[in-house]
Amino acid sequence: MNETTKTEQESVLSSVIKDILSNVSQEREKEIISRRFGLYDRKETLEQIGDMLGITRERVRQLEKAILVRLRLSITDGNIPSVVDIEKELTSHLSEMGRIARVQDLASHFLGRQATPIEKAHTAFISELAQNITIINENDDYYQSAAISSLGDEKTIKTKIEEIVKFIKKHGQPITAEEMHKKLSYEHPSNIAALASTSKKLAQLKGNWGLIKWPTVNPKNIRDKIFVILEDNGKPMHFSDISKAIKDSDFKRKNVTTQAIHNELIKDSRFILIGRGIYALGSWGYSRGTVSDIIADILREAGEPLHRDEIVRRVLDKRRVKETTILLNLQSKPQFKRTAKATYILDEKA
Numbered sequence: 001m002n003e004t005t006k007t008e009q010e011s012v013l014s015s016v017i018k019d020i021l022s023n024v025s026q027e028r029e030k031e032i033i034s035r036r037f038g039l040y041d042r043k044e045t046l047e048q049i050g051d052m053l054g055i056t057r058e059r060v061r062q063l064e065k066a067i068l069v070r071l072r073l074s075i076t077d078g079n080i081p082s083v084v085d086i087e088k089e090l091t092s093h094l095s096e097m098g099r100i101a102r103v104q105d106l107a108s109h110f111l112g113r114q115a116t117p118i119e120k121a122h123t124a125f126i127s128e129l130a131q132n133i134t135i136i137n138e139n140d141d142y143y144q145s146a147a148i149s150s151l152g153d154e155k156t157i158k159t160k161i162e163e164i165v166k167f168i169k170k171h172g173q174p175i176t177a178e179e180m181h182k183k184l185s186y187e188h189p190s191n192i193a194a195l196a197s198t199s200k201k202l203a204q205l206k207g208n209w210g211l212i213k214w215p216t217v218n219p220k221n222i223r224d225k226i227f228v229i230l231e232d233n234g235k236p237m238h239f240s241d242i243s244k245a246i247k248d249s250d251f252k253r254k255n256v257t258t259q260a261i262h263n264e265l266i267k268d269s270r271f272i273l274i275g276r277g278i279y280a281l282g283s284w285g286y287s288r289g290t291v292s293d294i295i296a297d298i299l300r301e302a303g304e305p306l307h308r309d310e311i312v313r314r315v316l317d318k319r320r321v322k323e324t325t326i327l328l329n330l331q332s333k334p335q336f337k338r339t340a341k342a343t344y345i346l347d348e349k350a
Helices: 003-022 027-036 046-053 057-076 081-096 103-111 117-129 154-171 177-183 189-197 222-233 239-247 258-267 291-302 308-318 323-332
Strands: 100-102 133-136 145-148 202-205 208-211 271-275 278-281 336-340 343-346
Touching: 003 027, 003 081, 003 103, 003 117, 027 046, 027 057, 046 057, 057 117, 081 100, 081 103, 081 117, 081 133, 081 145, 100 103, 100 189, 103 117, 103 145, 117 133, 117 145, 133 154, 154 177, 154 189, 154 202, 154 208, 177 189, 189 202, 222 239, 222 258, 222 271, 222 278, 239 258, 239 278, 258 271, 291 308, 291 323, 291 336, 291 343, 308 323, 308 343, 323 336
Parallel strands: none
Antiparallel strands: 100 145, 133 145, 202 208, 271 278, 336 343
């Protein structure tokens, strides 16, 4: 979208709001609508508006409801054609976005850039009046969202969203919209992702959806981000490479020092030092301990003498150390007893 088109889109939003308010005859009613929907400043509560106008909150609620009913009738009667025109554009954008979207995202998609709070408020108010758009009101569970009405009313849409939340929770680990589409009855993976994006219970990272409390999709601290980087890489990494990967990522607040990352790696039991500055996840089968500890674990698990070469091979599966370091530990530690040429067993009593 070029700069001229962006400017046109901006002016369309404010122009439609002016058209709508011009159909509200009383100044007090314009004040109520403007303040309730935050059309020119922050949104205000029924109590705040009531105190300002010297009426009860219940009276403000009644007036707001009546004004919205009249405005919808005016739109139906063709008295505010600009609303009908912009509704077609907004529904077109919603179709591209999976038929539902957070109002903030819809406004930004429409404008071709990040929408301001006022532009978001304008988009929400127009969507509230539009005949073919359903509004999902914001609360502790949902972001303020807009959907094409064919998706259902607010209650129906919330049921769809909760079905996705329940499925992810039962699945127990992050999952893509494509994978969910194979198990759930929705028209397209984009529709599932769009519905999921409106829930405050869910988060996604690199296309994987999960519960907001799962660090794998919503890493909040340095340790969680380290975990995500290592898990995504799938193999051990040097702490300096982990630091670079975090700085190159899409994480929020990713400007952390390499030393801070190294400190967190040392503190967290999920991360296992397997070589000079090289860390792996314990879930990959690595365990904490010195080289001699690893040798002891290997011999204990084997339950029989092992040749030196086999011990070296198994240790190198668990640690990135020099072969000479392993041999030195075998020869110098009393618990490793040689039973034959280059063959050792664990002496637990030593």
